Amino acid sequence: MGSSPRKEIHMLLLSGKEVAAAVREEVRDATVEFTTRTGRKPCLAVVLVGDDPASATYVASKGKACGEVGFDHKDFRLVEQTEENELLGLIHRLNEDSTVDGILVQLPLPPHLQEKSIIHAIRPDKDVDGLHPANVGRLLLGDPQFVACTPAGIMRILDHYHIDTVGRHAVIVGRSNIVGKPIASLLMQKGRDATVTICHSRTKNLAEQTKQADLLIAAIGKPEAIGSDMVKPGVVVIDVGINRVPDETRKRGYRIVGDVDYDAVAPLSSAITPVPGGIGPMTIAMLMENTLRAAQIHG
Numbered sequence: 001m002g003s004s005p006r007k008e009i010h011m012l013l014l015s016g017k018e019v020a021a022a023v024r025e026e027v028r029d030a031t032v033e034f035t036t037r038t039g040r041k042p043c044l045a046v047v048l049v050g051d052d053p054a055s056a057t058y059v060a061s062k063g064k065a066c067g068e069v070g071f072d073h074k075d076f077r078l079v080e081q082t083e084e085n086e087l088l089g090l091i092h093r094l095n096e097d098s099t100v101d102g103i104l105v106q107l108p109l110p111p112h113l114q115e116k117s118i119i120h121a122i123r124p125d126k127d128v129d130g131l132h133p134a135n136v137g138r139l140l141l142g143d144p145q146f147v148a149c150t151p152a153g154i155m156r157i158l159d160h161y162h163i164d165t166v167g168r169h170a171v172i173v174g175r176s177n178i179v180g181k182p183i184a185s186l187l188m189q190k191g192r193d194a195t196v197t198i199c200h201s202r203t204k205n206l207a208e209q210t211k212q213a214d215l216l217i218a219a220i221g222k223p224e225a226i227g228s229d230m231v232k233p234g235v236v237v238i239d240v241g242i243n244r245v246p247d248e249t250r251k252r253g254y255r256i257v258g259d260v261d262y263d264a265v266a267p268l269s270s271a272i273t274p275v276p277g278g279i280g281p282m283t284i285a286m287l288m289e290n291t292l293r294a295a296q297i298h299g
């Protein structure tokens with residue numbers, strides 16, 4: 001019997017859920033050591049303005065995660081109509097409060113508040129979301145202090161599964177400040193050594209670009225926008241998207257899908273993150289790691 005070449009690709013499921021659990025355990029252990037040594041717990045302050053239900057859910061998960069790893073956390077809920085000066089006043093107080101290690105302002109803010117001036121007001125050594133220009137600049141220069149949590153989570157998943165990026169072509173779809181730009185910065189650094197292409201809504205012939213990818217990172221915010229005709233066989237796929245699509249078979253009336261058409265793309269890929277259970281859980285785990293790092297800096 002002649003042996004025909006094997007065509008199927010063995011796909012590795014990149015489980016953010018599992019890697020996040022491992023990160024949380026590491027943080028928990030290091031927190032025991034920190035608390036024993038210093039007599040205090042790391043502390044995260046989370047600020048929520050308004051009552052957007054999705055933001056309220058994220059804030060609740062962050063508080064729960066703090067409890068699980070042994071941190072203190074302080075929640076500040078401000079009404080939708082909060083004036084910029086009032087919010088800035090709170091941030092200045094948290095900057096000066098020596099019991100607070102990390103400050104996270106839940107985004108998006110209501111439209112009358114300028115995200116830029118709020119983020120710029122956070123002390124860089126408490127900016128555990130990694131969005132302050134000082135932290136973004138340090139990342140670009142290859143001397144990171146706090147890296148935005150979602151891109152940090154992507155790198156951790158790649159490391160956990162020993163996915164080498166050296167000399168690989170990484171194509172990133174999306175150029176936001178919280179995902180696309182920082183992940184591009186990380187992948188191009190010496191040591192990571194990927195060749196990086198960044199795509200966005202004005203990119204011409206997106207599929208031509210994405211088909212070049214050895215590593216494809218989708219951070220678009222459009223449900224299942226990346227189909228099987230947009231990838232090459234063997235690609236590693238990181239799907240950052242979290243999109244709600246109506247689904248009457250679900251009790252809550254919707255389901256969560258990524259920016260990648262998982263069923264179509266997974267059979268072609270050598271590794272892929274699912275949605276949910278991929279990058280989502282990593283983001284909160286990396287926030288815990290950043291907060292611990294802030295506490296260690298503050299001593």
Ligand SMILES: NC(=O)c1ccc[n+]([C@@H]2O[C@H](COP(=O)([O-])OP(=O)(O)OC[C@H]3O[C@@H](n4cnc5c(N)ncnc54)[C@H](OP(=O)(O)O)[C@@H]3O)[C@@H](O)[C@H]2O)c1
Pocket residue numbers: 150173174175176177178179180199200201202203206219220221222240241242243279280281283
């Ligand atoms: N897993 C997590 O923890 C996590 C964290 C953050 C975000 N997310 C999810 O990730 C997704 C992206 O979030 P984000 O905050 O980065 O979104 P964003 O700020 O809205 O940015 C989306 C990016 O995608 C680009 N884009 C939009 N439509 C496109 C198209 N048809 N073709 C090519 N590019 C297109 C936009 O281009 P332009 O710049 O030209 O407008 C933009 O750069 C969302 O689903 C979000 O919910 C998940």
